[in-house]
Amino acid sequence: MDSETSVKENQRNFDRLSNLPDSLxxxxxxxxxTKxxxxTSxxxxxxxxxxxNVPVLDLDTRTFSDDDVFIMHLEKVIYxxxxxxxxxxSSCPVLEELTIVSDYNDSLEAVRVRSQSLKSFSIDCERDESEGHVVAIDAPRLECMTLNDHRSDSFIIHSIGPSAKVNIDVSFNGEDDEPLEPDDSSKITMLSKFLTGLSTVSHMTISADTLNVIxxxxxxxxLPKFSNLSYLEACFQDTKWEMLPAxxxxxxxxxxxxxEFDCLTKTEQVDLSLVPQCFKSSLEFVQLKTIDGVDMRKNETPLIGTPSKMKLAKYFLKNGAALKKLTLRESFCTFINQIKSIPRLSKGCEVVMD
Known part of the structure; x- marks a missing residue:
C-alpha cells in the first residue's frame, strides 16, 4: 500500500511539461x-x-510609456x-538612447558601445586615480553624444552620425598640472584619432579641461579640420586662450x-594676428563671456582689464567679414561704448549686451 502511494505521489510531482520538446x-x-x-525564464x-524562440510577440503598450521603449539608463550597475x-x-537591436552613470566603486574598465540603432549616448564617470579605462564608440547613427568622464584614459571614436551634436568634458585622466609630454606618442596618437573621429560633427561644446589637453x-x-561644424561653444581657462585662432x-x-573665458594672460602675451577662414565667409554670430575672478593658487591674471577685453572684441569686429551680431555679457558693460566705436569689417554687424 505504501509502495502504491509512493508511485502515485511521484507521478503527481513529475514535471511532464518540462519533458515536452522546445517546439511544443x-x-x-x-x-x-510576452510579459x-x-x-517563465x-x-x-x-x-x-x-x-x-517564441515566434509571436504580444506587447501591451499600456504597460509602458512610448518614451521608455527604446531607452536604457544604467546607473552604478555592478558588471x-x-x-x-x-x-x-548589442542584444538591444532597436536601442536608441543609452545613459551610463558610473562611479569609482564599479569594476568596469572598458565601455564599448557598438550599436547600429543608437541615436543618443551619454556617459558620466567620476574622477579617480585608477588607470587603464577606455571608452569606445561605434554607433554610425548617433545624433547626440555627451562625454562627461574624468576617469578614462582613452577615448576611441570608430563611428558616429555624420552631423552629430556632442558635448565633451573629458581630461583623459590627467592632472591639471601635468602637461602632455612630446615623448608620450601613444597618447598623442590616441588624441589625434579621437579628434579625427569628432571631425564630422555639426555642433560641439568643449569644456575647459578638454581644451587644456587640446x-x-x-x-x-x-588640429584636424572640422569642416561640418557650424556651432562651437568652448570654455577657456588659465593661459589657454592663446590657441583661439588655431x-x-x-x-x-x-x-x-x-x-567663455576664465583666468587669462595679459593682452600683450596673446597673438591674434591669424585670421581664420571662417571669419572671411561663414561666421555670423559671436558671444563672449568672461569671469571676473582670480584663482590665487595659480597666480593667474584674470581678463578684467579693458585692454584684454577690447583686444578680444576688436579681433572679431575688425576681421569678421560675415559677422551679423556680437553679443557681450555684463562684464563688458563698463566700456560698451568703446567697443561699439571699433571699426567693423561687416557694416551690418550689431553689438549687443546680454
Missing amino acids: LCKILSDFS ESVR VLSKRWRNLWL ACDSTLETLI HDYCEMEQ LLESCPNLHSVVL
Whole structure:
C-alpha cells in the first residue's frame, strides 16, 4: 500500500511539461502575453532563454510609456566583466538612447558601445586615480553624444552620425598640472584619432579641461579640420586662450561661436594676428563671456582689464567679414561704448549686451 502511494505521489510531482520538446513549449508560450512568457525564464535553467524562440510577440503598450521603449539608463550597475555591458548593448537591436552613470566603486574598465540603432549616448564617470579605462564608440547613427568622464584614459571614436551634436568634458585622466609630454606618442596618437573621429560633427561644446589637453596637443600636432561644424561653444581657462585662432582656423564653416573665458594672460602675451577662414565667409554670430575672478593658487591674471577685453572684441569686429551680431555679457558693460566705436569689417554687424 505504501509502495502504491509512493508511485502515485511521484507521478503527481513529475514535471511532464518540462519533458515536452522546445517546439511544443514555444507553441504553448505563444498563447501567453510576452510579459508572461518572459516570467517563465525563472522556472529553471532550461526555461531561461526559451521565451526568445517564441515566434509571436504580444506587447501591451499600456504597460509602458512610448518614451521608455527604446531607452536604457544604467546607473552604478555592478558588471561581472567588461563584456557584460557590451553584450547587453548589442542584444538591444532597436536601442536608441543609452545613459551610463558610473562611479569609482564599479569594476568596469572598458565601455564599448557598438550599436547600429543608437541615436543618443551619454556617459558620466567620476574622477579617480585608477588607470587603464577606455571608452569606445561605434554607433554610425548617433545624433547626440555627451562625454562627461574624468576617469578614462582613452577615448576611441570608430563611428558616429555624420552631423552629430556632442558635448565633451573629458581630461583623459590627467592632472591639471601635468602637461602632455612630446615623448608620450601613444597618447598623442590616441588624441589625434579621437579628434579625427569628432571631425564630422555639426555642433560641439568643449569644456575647459578638454581644451587644456587640446592646447598641449596643438603645440605638437595640427588640429584636424572640422569642416561640418557650424556651432562651437568652448570654455577657456588659465593661459589657454592663446590657441583661439588655431581652434577657429580648424572650423572653416563655423556659423556661431560662444566663448567663455576664465583666468587669462595679459593682452600683450596673446597673438591674434591669424585670421581664420571662417571669419572671411561663414561666421555670423559671436558671444563672449568672461569671469571676473582670480584663482590665487595659480597666480593667474584674470581678463578684467579693458585692454584684454577690447583686444578680444576688436579681433572679431575688425576681421569678421560675415559677422551679423556680437553679443557681450555684463562684464563688458563698463566700456560698451568703446567697443561699439571699433571699426567693423561687416557694416551690418550689431553689438549687443546680454
